[in-house]
Amino acid sequence: MNTEEIIETAESKLIHTYNRYQIVLEKGQGVRLYDHNGKEYLDFGAGIAVFALGYNNKEYNDALKAQVDKLIHTSNYFYNEPAMEAACAVTKATGLDRVFFTNSGTEAIEGAIKLAKKYAYLKTGSTDHEIIAMKKSFHGRSMGALAVTGNKHYQEAFGPMIPGIKFADYNDLDSVKALINDKTCAIIFETVQGEGGIYPATEDFIKGVRQICDEKGILMILDEIQCGMGRTGTMFAYEQYGIKPDVVTIAKAIGCGVPLGAFVAKDEVAKALVPGDHGSTYGGNPLACAAAAKVFELFDKLNVLDNVKEVGAYLSDKLEELKSQNPLVVDHRGIGLIQGIELSVSPSEVIKKALDEGLILFSAGANVVRFVPPLVITKSDVDEMIEKLSKALNSVG
C-alpha cells in the first residue's frame, strides 16, 4: 500500500480520537525517523518523551529479542527475573522502597490514587478522603486519572468524576493550604507540568508542599511520568529540589517504547496494599521488565544524564537566542531536555511547517511548542533543529 492508502484504511477502521499528521512512520535510527516514502525526520518528540535511548539501539533491541525467545509473559502469580531486576533498578533510582509495575502512565496514577486511599483508610477507617491536584495538570484519561487532571475540557463529557478531588493553582502554596482539611489524604502534581505547557515547580512550592505533607501526615505524590527518567538532567526531577515524595509515578521512557509504567512508594506507605487490593494481568511482565532493566543499565553506560545536562543547557541557550530574535516566541521555559517555547501564533501551524522541513515536534497546552527529544541527542542535532524551526517560524510569521 502507498501512504495515502494506509492512511485512508486506518482512518476508516480506527476510532477517530486523534487528528493525525498525514505521515506513516516506518523505521528509526538514532534520533531520526523515516516515513513510508523514505523521508527523514529529526525527532524532537521521541514518541512523546518515550524513546530516550534513540531508535534501533542494538543493545536494547538485543535484550528484547533475547527475552522474546525466552519468555514474554507469565502472570503475576509467579516470579520472573527481569521484574526483580527492574524493581531493584527502579527503587535504587527513585530512592523509594517498593514498586508496582503497570502498563502505562495512566495506570500508574490509578494505582497511586488507590494506594493513597487505602493508606488513609487504614489510618481512619473511613473512605471520605480528599485529594488535592493542580489546575492545568495532566495525569491520564481513565476515570481516576481524569478526575485529578485539572483540565475542564478533558473532563466535560465524562462526569461524574470520582468525588473528593480539589484543584489548587500550580506553584501557589497558599492555594494548596486553603484546600487542606482533616480529610486531605494526598497532594498530587507533576514536578514539571508537561501537557499543561512545560512549567517546572518552583523550589518554594515543592518544598512547601513537602513540609505541609510532613506536618499533617498527607502523602505527597509526584507524577514524573514525563519529566522523570533523566529528562531534566537528574534521574528524577525532584532530586534537584533536595526532597523525596512518598509516592512517585513513572512511565514513558522507563520502557523506551515497550509499554510499562510504575508507581513507587516508601515502605510504610506501600505496605497498605495487600493481596487482593490491586493487580494487573500484564503489569511487570518479563518482556517489559527486560526492556526497563536494560534501559537503566544503558543510562549508566551511555552517561545519559551528563548528556542531558550538557545538551539541555545548550538547547536552553539556543531557545533563549531564538526568543530574543523572533517576535513570535514570547516565552521560553523548561530544564534539561524538557523545554518549551510559548508562541503568539498557533503551534499547530508551526509544527506542520516543521514536518515539511523534516523536523518532528509536539505542542503542549494551547500555545507551546515542546522539545522532548531522545536523551542522546547532540549539540549539532540542536543546531539542525533550530535551523529547521526558524524556517518553520518564518514561513508562518
Ligand SMILES: *Cc1c(COP(=O)(O)O)cnc(C)c1O
Ligand atoms: C503521558 C502522561 C501521563 C499518562 O501516561 P500514559 O502512558 O499516556 O497513560 C500521565 N502523567 C503525565 C505527566 C504524562 O505526561
